Amino acid sequence: MRIPVRMLLCIPLLLGLTGCETETAYNPLDDFEQLDPATIFASPEPLPSASYTPEQIARGRYLVGLLGCGSCHTDGALVGSPNGDRLLAGSSTGIAYTSPFVDDFPGIVYPANLTPDMQTGLGSWTMERLVTMVRVGTTEHSASSLPVMPWPAYAGITYDDALSIAAYLKSLAPVSHQVPANVARGQRASAPYVHFGVYQSRD
Template identity: 35%
Template sequence: MQRCGMRGLVFAGLVLLAGVVLTPDARAQTAAERGKYLVMVAGCTDCHTPGHFLGNPDMTKYLGGSNVGFFIPDLGTFYGPNLTPDPETGLGKWTDDQVIHALQTGERPDGRVLAPTMPWRAYAGMKRSDVADIVAFLRSLTPVRNKVPGPFGPSEKATSFVFKILPPGG
């Protein structure tokens, strides 16, 4: 009787422990996993993966830079650059803080403010921890060597596909 009671107690204890230990574990997500989810819902893939806007995204160059740029009158043509950790053509040489800063203020390390097509004003409202998770995911990507064209000045000819904003009657 007493042994049975002890067993019951031990069993109840184990169930409780499993609940405490396993429940958070089962839901745990690494920073990079959460970042992947945020990248998906924030639509980063669309503007930063070649072929996406042509209906045929090249997943071997996932987030490796777009081949479709955006033309904005008086500003120029801008292609979503390579976000993979490649040091020459991607974000490999940027520190995490520089990427976070660009996403929250639109300012690149060289001081240039990103064209409005890059929706940093929307991303500026994200919690810093969310932005850090996005950066953790970008850091986990396989580096892709791909330099996007441009940016081109307003009167320069673009060398790849372009979305154009035209003035009325244009």
């Protein structure tokens, strides 16, 4: 266990000395830079659609903005500078799902491209698969839940609202953007990542 210990290598003030040397032991947060993630920005304009009603698409757009999907699924948003040309088209910055304080190489997931691009996005997804994804956090019932993606926070959403989200995402202009592959715990990531977390003091 790494316990930050501050050692004062000086003779106390009694001697009136200045310039005491201070040595600080390893602090895991030193390896990270504090950033403000972007949380509020526009949801992209949908294309006219023959498959879904304008009300459904408007509702989906409203919910996607409200639920902050873009704050993870947009390039640059996690590090404070969302790329307006690639709104909701996936993030090249990943998110650690194990603690970088414990693992030298934490597991990393990269928020997916949510535009309906056939190769790199959700183009081939059915509406049902998207609805299930938002409500249950998996696409197959037997599969394990997606890490980081806050699906438990969305699980109470109504079927119709989840369907509206799917309709809106399906109506976006497809953007070709392949996000980096997820990285297993213990392997070194080649694309940058951030980590979320709440840290309680030890004493």
